[in-house]
Amino acid sequence: MENLPEIVGTNLQALRKAKGLTQQELSAQVHYSDKSISKWELGYALPSVDILLDFATYFGVTLDFLVAEHAQGEVAKQEEAKRRKTDPNPPIIMAMSVTFVILVAICIFFSRFLFAGEDADQLAFWPVFVWMVPFTFALLSAETQLFYHKSIATLTLASIALWTFIASFPIAFSRPDLWMILVVGGPIQVIFILYRNLRKKRS
Structure with missing residues (x-):
């Protein structure tokens, strides 16, 4: 032949x-x-x-x-x-992983009520819910790439994880002046896009 x-x-x-x-x-x-x-x-x-x-x-x-x-x-x-x-059912695994992250955040938050004294600030651990957001999107980005190999969806979720992570600093620390660190996200976002294009060309 x-x-x-x-x-x-x-x-x-x-x-x-x-x-x-x-x-x-x-x-x-x-x-x-x-x-x-x-x-x-x-x-x-x-x-x-x-x-x-x-x-x-x-x-x-x-x-x-x-x-x-x-x-x-x-x-x-x-x-x-x-x-x-x-393969296992990707949507179920992704839903379970997100639920697990939320559960961990809730446990960390309420641990303050169990172990802190009566005079302690019971809401001191509220930033855990702020940090939970970028971590969740980063996890979804990794799972999307693992299960579906869709670069656009992976890039979108990774970008959301990046910007919510940077935004978490001024929110979690109650520091309005920290919003200036958003400029750091620009170059990192460009790296994400260039890396996706590089992988696309190699494939």
């Missing part, structure tokens, strides 16, 4: 992208150089049988699947269907 290298390359690329991996990340997982992976995906060379078996094992497909031609999008759909069967 004259176009076998191209077929295999197309399948490898589709499987890699379905997992949300860059060539460098896949290289670290399967222990083949990213240059070799790029060469195989472009159809410039055909991997040996033992290498194909390694890829088949890693992606959870058969060797026949790797060397067979598939309709556009079929590989990604199969990978997504397999992921849904094997």
Whole structure:
């Protein structure tokens, strides 16, 4: 089959992208150089049988699947269907993690009532609810990337986590002058965007 290298390359690329991996990340997982992976995906060379078996094992497909031609999008759909069967329910896990964060914040807040004296400020721990907000969005950002591999959603949640974290300082410490630290968020936000674009180009 004259176009076998191209077929295999197309399948490898589709499987890699379905997992949300860059060539460098896949290289670290399967222990083949990213240059070799790029060469195989472009159809410039055909991997040996033992290498194909390694890829088949890693992606959870058969060797026949790797060397067979598939309709556009079929590989990604199969990978997504397999992921849904094997992965836990992402929305439930994300909801549970957020609930856990809220529960921890409530426990910290009410611990003041249990262990502080009667003359102590019972509301002294209220800032815990302020810090809870950026931590929650940071957690959701990480889980969105882990489960869905959606860079825009991940970037959005990470950005919210960043700005709420910076805003937490003047709010939690009741220091209006600390609002000036918001300017720090600008360069960090730019780094977030550039990093997303870099990952997108690599994939």
